[in-house]
Amino acid sequence: MRCARGGVTVAAVLLLGITGCTPQTTGSSGPERSAADGHAVSPLDNPDGTKPGLAPLTDAADRAEARALIQKVATKGRGPKTGYERDKFGYAWMDSVPGDVPYAHNGCDTRNDLLKRDGQDVRFRKGSNCVVVSMTLHDPYTGKSIAWTKSRATTVQIDHVMPLSYDWQMGASRWAKDKREAIANDPLNLLPVDGPANGAKSDSGPATWLPPDKRIRCAYAVRFAQVSLKYALPVTAADKQMMLRQCD
Known part of the structure; x- marks a missing residue:
């Protein structure tokens, strides 16, 4: 089984609701679409999250592909946050994630x-x-370069693109703990970003928070949709509408 480029097949939602996805090679569109830093990769070329960064989507064909992907996302109302705790998704940054999650069990x-x-x-x-x-x-969120050192660890934080409390409210409260641990540690749902920007986002969906750098917003919406589709988690109607608007 392979992931479809930019998303996953319905057959990928098995057992825990996920399976591993083999990265697709770039199709007829040519080389991978990269950011100005020559490092970040378009989410359309990175369906399993193992390639770096989040490159902007500026080409009209890419944005049309992005909208088609977002259109597949289901919607429902956001449920209560009752019972949510971070440890319901396992301890932070665990390597012993169950299931077929990239990077798991590699000793890091x-x-x-x-x-x-x-x-x-x-x-x-x-x-x-x-x-x-x-x-x-x-x-990717602010467009700035950050010279990071471990002694100032919080200047870079790891963002859950689809926040864990949001996941909880959209259906993860009913999942087995193994599946919650998977989404919390899946590289598809994780981006190292500017610490203050991550703090400003908190547990917001796209309708109430978007990256400050407008160039990246369509790519951000695609990544949000990729996580939603992989884990069969809906988003709110307002969030989906805002996601589509970013890729107009």
Whole structure:
């Protein structure tokens, strides 16, 4: 089984509601669409989240493809937050994620996996090929470059694109814990970003928060849709409308 480019097949929602997805090679559109930093990859070319960053979608054909993907997302009202706790999704950045989640069981926690994936000029703790101590991040949300060091860890935070409390309200409260642990550590749902921007987002959906850098908003909407489709989680009607608007 393979993921469809930019999304997943219905058959991918099995067992825990997910399966591993083999990255698709780029089709007739040519080389991967990259950001100005030459590092970030378009979400349309990154259906499993294992490639770095979030490149803007500026081509009309790409934006049409993005809208077609977003149109597949189901909608429903946002449920109550009653009973939500972060630990209902497992402890933070666990490597022992059940199921077929990329990077799981590789001996490195999820946070460091994501810093390695998206960072440039990455340096590791002496004697380690896992613990990142410094790097440069081209932040997709603000468009700025961040010279990050572990001593100032919170300047870069790992964002759950589809926030965990949002997931809870849209149906994850009824999931088995294994599936909640999977979405919390799935690289498709995770982006290292500017800490203050992540704090401003909190648990908002696209109708109430979008990345400050307008160039990235269509790509952000695509990534939100990819997570929604992979985990069969609906979004609110207002969120879907806003997602489509970003790719007009």
